[in-house]
Amino acid sequence: MDHMPENWGRPRNDVYGEYQSAIHNAGQGPQSRTQTPSITGTSVIAMKFDNGVMLAADNLGSYGSLARFTDQERLIKVGNETVVGISGDASDQQYIELLLERLLIEDNYPQDGHHLRAPHIYEYLSRVMYNRRSKIDPLWNAILVAGKNDDGSPFLGYVDLLGVTYSSPSIATGYGAYLAIPLMRKIVSEEADAKNVSEEQARKVIDECMKVLFYRDARSLDKYTVATVTLDGEVKMDKNVRCQNMNWRFAEGIRGYGTQKQ
């Protein structure tokens, strides 16, 4: 029996080597806001189709592994023809919403008939994200921006907490990059493929992806929002969509977790 309480519940020295007491003594240190995210949203997925872009994100705000908030909206309409989908830290999402709100108000003052479109919003957000990462005080998010280009073609862009940016006809953040991208690339792999995909086809794939994500992503919800930006400049927000025709029979075949004996 070890009578020193501070040694209890620690990795055994004889197995794991000398315990680094610095771990125990680590203070709060200099605190800045998001060194690590707390309430988080999981994947956002999006793909282009012949008449626009479709996005989806579920309504869950996770607190670690706890499904804390089940009514979070992570697809934000910015202006009249742009949708921004945000995954990652929820408080940083709210801050980004604030920034975009301010941006739009500023843009509206001149009343000159000019409206910010997706590429402009995207440029702004990517600068904000890169600037914050360069201050080592990142906004802990991965963001998709969907809308129309200046020439009227569909626009879809990605930017994350590092300021890394790219565009592709189908993009997903988080686990979506592993689970949804392969499904979406089946029908929209190249820019040209999008022209052969109808809104209905896109919706089918998006719904399928959200179902697969709910099957396998433990921080996801079967309730989600689908946003559709069409080239006629219309934004449809389909809220409180539920995963349909789920089949959980496969679950009993999974081994290695839970209480099964073998």
Next chain:
Amino acid sequence: MYAEHFSEPATSHVASAPIEHQFYPYASNGGTILAIAGADYALLAGDTRHITGYSINTRFRPSIHTLENLGGPERAIVVAANGFSADGDALVRRLAQRAEWYTYNHNKPLSVSACARLVQTMLYGKRTFPYYVHTIVAGLDESGRGEVYSFDPVGSYEREQCRAGGSAASLLMPFLDNQVNKKNQYDAATGLPQVATDLPLEETLKLVKDAFSSVTERHIHVGDYLEIKIVTKEGVKVEYFPLKRD
């Protein structure tokens, strides 16, 4: 035994070295770039794949940038900054801005050598928080000869005949040493080392396409498409060449 288990009481340390999981401000976005200078051209090529980890983010993200310059199409400069793409983008946009200001301020085109020195100061200016990129600048000098400058992340640079940068640089560079600079090649008749000569553009294009096709086979960060920008006295010509997508 008590003595065995006794370790220094955890409270006896002053919290001098807090252990924290810090945000890491860099990432690697793959891809490879390659530049070759010839007698009357300079060429800068790079694949268009953009990755993080094992994921392909996009198959088509052109990374060779053209700085339009005063004084005609032959004064154009091509630049690529490969590595952490957010830093690469930031560097190239700043460079493009500075190059534009230069032409306004001095009413003359920015020479490639001056551009290279500018890139050095910009890179070294962030010596304590570097742009995590391998940068290559290419164009034509005053006499119309191709020139290539390559940089390390903190601005150390050199003019060269050819240079590969990025993920598969270590696969490309020895091949270029051998095929462009004729390293370890001996004349069959005399037994003397071969001397490097300027390659004709047609030859170089074949070499570059073959090099990238081969590197695509051996490196998972490289693939999808090859973008080649060629600077001649006629201006900048862009060519795309498909690579394997697996």
